[in-house]
Amino acid sequence: MLIFKRFLPFVRPYLLRMLLGGLLVMGVAAINLALLRLAGMLWDVITVHHDGARMTELISLFLGLVVLQGLCAMGHSYLTAWVSQRIVADFRRHLFAHLQTLDIGFFARRRTGELLSRLMSDVTVIQSVVTETPIDSAKQLVTFVGGIAFLLTMNWRLCLLILIVLPVLVLVAKIFGRKLKSLSTSLQDHTAALSTLAEEVISGIRIVKSFVQTKREEARFSTQVGHTLEITMRRAGIMALFIPVISLLTFSGAAAVMWYGGRQVIAGTVTPGDLFAFVLFAGILIGPFSSAARVFAQVKEAQGAMQRVFEILDVRPDIRDQAGAKVLSTVAGHVRFEGVGFAYDPRSPVLSHLSFEAKPGEVIAFVGPTGAGKTTVINLLHRLYDPTEGCITVDGHDLRQVSVESWYRQLALVPQETILFGGTILDNIRYGNPDADDAAVREAGKAAYAHDFITNFPDGYQTVVGEKGVNLSGGQRQRIAIARAILKNPRILLLDEATSSLDTESERLVQDALERLMKGRTTFVVAHRLSTIQRADRILVLDKGRLVEDGTHDQLMERRGLYHYLYTIRLNEPSM
Numbered sequence: 001m002l003i004f005k006r007f008l009p010f011v012r013p014y015l016l017r018m019l020l021g022g023l024l025v026m027g028v029a030a031i032n033l034a035l036l037r038l039a040g041m042l043w044d045v046i047t048v049h050h051d052g053a054r055m056t057e058l059i060s061l062f063l064g065l066v067v068l069q070g071l072c073a074m075g076h077s078y079l080t081a082w083v084s085q086r087i088v089a090d091f092r093r094h095l096f097a098h099l100q101t102l103d104i105g106f107f108a109r110r111r112t113g114e115l116l117s118r119l120m121s122d123v124t125v126i127q128s129v130v131t132e133t134p135i136d137s138a139k140q141l142v143t144f145v146g147g148i149a150f151l152l153t154m155n156w157r158l159c160l161l162i163l164i165v166l167p168v169l170v171l172v173a174k175i176f177g178r179k180l181k182s183l184s185t186s187l188q189d190h191t192a193a194l195s196t197l198a199e200e201v202i203s204g205i206r207i208v209k210s211f212v213q214t215k216r217e218e219a220r221f222s223t224q225v226g227h228t229l230e231i232t233m234r235r236a237g238i239m240a241l242f243i244p245v246i247s248l249l250t251f252s253g254a255a256a257v258m259w260y261g262g263r264q265v266i267a268g269t270v271t272p273g274d275l276f277a278f279v280l281f282a283g284i285l286i287g288p289f290s291s292a293a294r295v296f297a298q299v300k301e302a303q304g305a306m307q308r309v310f311e312i313l314d315v316r317p318d319i320r321d322q323a324g325a326k327v328l329s330t331v332a333g334h335v336r337f338e339g340v341g342f343a344y345d346p347r348s349p350v351l352s353h354l355s356f357e358a359k360p361g362e363v364i365a366f367v368g369p370t371g372a373g374k375t376t377v378i379n380l381l382h383r384l385y386d387p388t389e390g391c392i393t394v395d396g397h398d399l400r401q402v403s404v405e406s407w408y409r410q411l412a413l414v415p416q417e418t419i420l421f422g423g424t425i426l427d428n429i430r431y432g433n434p435d436a437d438d439a440a441v442r443e444a445g446k447a448a449y450a451h452d453f454i455t456n457f458p459d460g461y462q463t464v465v466g467e468k469g470v471n472l473s474g475g476q477r478q479r480i481a482i483a484r485a486i487l488k489n490p491r492i493l494l495l496d497e498a499t500s501s502l503d504t505e506s507e508r509l510v511q512d513a514l515e516r517l518m519k520g521r522t523t524f525v526v527a528h529r530l531s532t533i534q535r536a537d538r539i540l541v542l543d544k545g546r547l548v549e550d551g552t553h554d555q556l557m558e559r560r561g562l563y564h565y566l567y568t569i570r571l572n573e574p575s576m
Helices: 008-049 052-101 104-109 112-154 156-163 165-203 205-210 214-267 272-313 374-381 404-408 425-430 438-447 451-456 474-488 504-518 553-559 562-568
Strands: 335-342 351-358 363-367 389-394 411-414 492-496 522-526 538-543 546-551
Touching: 008 052, 008 112, 008 272, 052 112, 052 272, 112 156, 112 165, 112 272, 165 205, 165 214, 165 272, 214 272, 335 374, 351 374, 351 389, 351 538, 351 546, 363 374, 374 492, 374 522, 411 474, 425 438, 425 474, 438 451, 438 474, 474 504, 492 504, 538 553, 538 562, 546 553, 546 562, 553 562
Parallel strands: 363 522, 363 538, 411 492, 492 522
Antiparallel strands: 335 351, 335 389, 538 546
16 A cells, blocks of 8 residues: 555645545435434334324434435535546646656657556546545445444344454455456556557558558457457456455345344334334445445556556656756857767667867768767757767766756757647747747748748648648648747757758758858758758768768868768768
């Protein structure tokens, strides 16, 4: 149960309302007990005493209690919903915010569908146990304690027959609970895997269809559904056995009560009304027992869900602010790599002893074969990762000693894979500067040579781009991404294949816009098309993670080294 204690900070702000909800539901249970006792008294008044006036009084009291019970039930239902929904909303916000603090390496090791399953499905499982279950348990506790108290005062011998069943029920619940916890955790894992597979196939549906792999994906999905179904049915089988066993034990106790109590009525030692009330009380005691069995199963399921969720919350990002991290206001853009090494996997270094300097306002281009480490350099500059050797400095400050957020405010990235968010074109461009007005967004669109195609849409800048920009062409998406970077107005630009999706005419227009934007800013460019980086101040040629050449286009061509080979032999090939 220690894992449930970790959830208490999310419950604490709503504790008073939960207590009020618990009091209301306890009131419902107490009134329930009173109604049952009244029913027994009415039975005797009607069948034994034949007292009409007393009958009217008891019926009036009965109706009054029913109205009061209804009011308590209304208050309890609303408060329970109010509290549970807010707690789960707070927890989802917390989990989502934590996910955004984690570094890129974490997401590289995880699948999107799995994370979504933990954020949505697992949190929902937790919700009912930490909010609704405690309040419902309060009701069952009052029902059980009050029912036992009434039974003991009415006939302690009959009550003992019921209490004999209790230890057996506890033992059965414990045995079944162990198996339910294991199966519930396994079911959540398989459900997450199923969600992951569905998300991957749906997001990559164009590739699936293009390579005629729909049958293969159907088979994969069907297999995963089969695994999930198997565990679901095993769990259902245990639940199907669990509840009837509990019910059999409780009803066996009730049958014993009827037999023994009936003999006492025949002997004249117990009135028919008392036996009637006793049987009713014994009947409602089945509720707490059955509820306890159900709650036990839910708690075991929630434990598995909590373990999965807190496993994520326990992850600490590698890229985070160190104590006393410096907050950058504005940088000049003097960047140095000093003996930088990096490896995603310690066994396979990507960069080795990389050293270079970029002065403020310089345009530095990176060239090299596939796998040379060009994009990794951009990732390190963006501080998506930290070097495993050496250091990177900006204006003399080690990036590891700088506030991550303040560094990101100095940057604008135009990546190789354009990322747009669901919403309008206006929203996506304004992502670069949420405070920018519509006029500034349009100016950015014009600077990126996107304004003309945007205004050709019927809704102009209010055009919905669709999920991941599916309603736009690759070139259109890229120009919107460039407009987004332009609107941010950064000191440092990171252009990773920024023009790779454009046709020749669009590339020329965007290249002109980027050149205007790059003036006075330190810019790092990666491009496969060598023709797009000829005018860089310096070109750094990488090969197998090492810097092998450094110079201008003309200087490198004269050396007739790797750059000359790439430019003359493999010009415009994708592998460059």
